[in-house]
Amino acid sequence: MKKISIELAKRVKDLPPYLFAAIDKMKQNALGKGVDLIDLSIGDPDLPTPKHIVNRMKKAIESPMHHRYPSYEGMLSFRQAVTDWYKMRFNVSLNPENEVLSLIGSKEGIGHVPLAFINPGDVVLVPSPGYPVYPVAALFAGGKSHIMPLIKENNFLPDLKAIPSGILKKAKLMFINYPNNPTSAVAGRNFYKEIISFAAEHNIIVCHDAAYSEIYYDNQKPLSFLQISGAKEVGIEFHSLSKTYNMTGWRIGFAVGNAKVLAGLGKIKTNLDSGVFQAVQEAGIEALKTKETVLKKIRDTYQERRDILYKGLKEMGLEVEKPKATFYLWVKVPQGFNSTTFVANLLNKACLLATPGNGFGTPGEGYVRFALTVSTTKTKEAVNRISKIL
Numbered sequence: 001m002k003k004i005s006i007e008l009a010k011r012v013k014d015l016p017p018y019l020f021a022a023i024d025k026m027k028q029n030a031l032g033k034g035v036d037l038i039d040l041s042i043g044d045p046d047l048p049t050p051k052h053i054v055n056r057m058k059k060a061i062e063s064p065m066h067h068r069y070p071s072y073e074g075m076l077s078f079r080q081a082v083t084d085w086y087k088m089r090f091n092v093s094l095n096p097e098n099e100v101l102s103l104i105g106s107k108e109g110i111g112h113v114p115l116a117f118i119n120p121g122d123v124v125l126v127p128s129p130g131y132p133v134y135p136v137a138a139l140f141a142g143g144k145s146h147i148m149p150l151i152k153e154n155n156f157l158p159d160l161k162a163i164p165s166g167i168l169k170k171a172k173l174m175f176i177n178y179p180n181n182p183t184s185a186v187a188g189r190n191f192y193k194e195i196i197s198f199a200a201e202h203n204i205i206v207c208h209d210a211a212y213s214e215i216y217y218d219n220q221k222p223l224s225f226l227q228i229s230g231a232k233e234v235g236i237e238f239h240s241l242s243k244t245y246n247m248t249g250w251r252i253g254f255a256v257g258n259a260k261v262l263a264g265l266g267k268i269k270t271n272l273d274s275g276v277f278q279a280v281q282e283a284g285i286e287a288l289k290t291k292e293t294v295l296k297k298i299r300d301t302y303q304e305r306r307d308i309l310y311k312g313l314k315e316m317g318l319e320v321e322k323p324k325a326t327f328y329l330w331v332k333v334p335q336g337f338n339s340t341t342f343v344a345n346l347l348n349k350a351c352l353l354a355t356p357g358n359g360f361g362t363p364g365e366g367y368v369r370f371a372l373t374v375s376t377t378k379t380k381e382a383v384n385r386i387s388k389i390l
């Protein structure tokens with residue numbers, strides 16, 4: 001029989017090179033040798049999902065009504081729980097009918113939203129270094145990414161004035177993300193005000209990724225973009241239950257804000273997926289009602305690790321941002337190294353894995369990202385090992 005020729009579509013061929021591939025290989029090699037690897041490259045909480053959430057899931061899974069297709073936009077009870085949580089946490093009012101949409105993890109919504117609004121040739125404004133899904137989502141929708149560099153001199157906020165006017169004419173949508181992965185930067189009220197008037201002036205939909213809004217330190221709560229007046233007129237905010245409640249594997253998140261934007265995203269979703277397993281939505285409702293004492297314990301755990309790693313790296317003379325939020329440390333590589341060679345050095349000499357900053361985009365070159373997702377003991381050991389090789 002004649003073999004068919006299987007050729008990847010242009011959008012797949014055009015995917016940016018996967019810069020973590022080399023690191024993955026090095027990691028597999030190291031693990032193959034049976035070495036005691038400390039992996040600080042993981043953006044996934046090591047702590048388990050709180051018990052009350054697991055218990056609610058156990059009960060919900062027994063109910064046959066949850067075994068059927070869920071509703072596309074999410075159960076009204078879940079959207080109501082999101083509305084209540086938003087009111088309590090941010091004092092922002094939402095209409096659960098049309099200003100809340102459930103997502104199969106926020107990655108799903110972020111990946112799909114450009115499909116609803118981007119035509120071929122349209123521009124998507126993308127922060128870099130940043131979550132790799134933003135430029136890929138733009139590419140899959142036939143759009144072009146315009147990179148907004150996040151650099152220390154601008155407190156890792158995009159410089160909106162640096163965007164050329166030719167680009168602004170074609171820009172339809174922008175992604176922003178605070179508290180920021182990977183730089184750990186937090187945005188203030190003035191920045192969001194600037195974003196809102198910029199979006200209104202240039203007719204750009206704002207998609208704010210707030211996945212880390214609840215992983216904060218020293219009791220300094222990050223803002224929601226929707227707390228600033230005018231935000232709901234220009235965009236939406238993505239939230240994830242993954243990082244806040246240690247639920248990365250459960251796949252549940254939500255988007256809130258502008259009803260028209262959410263309806264557009266919802267249109268894509270009704271045609272591609274069938275929503276979130278209702279038992280998981282029940283667990284999500286329970287998660288959103290988690291007691292402050294439980295959440296504080298999670299935050300305190302990260303804070304203890306942050307303090308150990310931050311202090312340790314600082315004492316070694318490394319240039320590092322002290323995170324106000326997120327479970328990442330964004331660290332400048334020492335003289336004589338670049339992102340890749342420093343990561344290779346840490347792995348080969350200290351048996352420690354970090355993420356090279358250039359993997360998040362070219363402006364991340366010269367940095368590495370350390371995650372606070374290993375135990376306090378291992379975090380201390382990591383400091384020990386790094387200090388021995390520097």
Ligand SMILES: *Cc1c(COP(=O)(O)O)cnc(C)c1O
Pocket residue numbers: 043104105106107108131177181209211239240241242243248252253
């Ligand atoms: C982890 C992460 C997400 C995705 O979270 P899910 O809800 O699990 O899909 C989105 N944005 C950023 C910046 C993240 O780090």
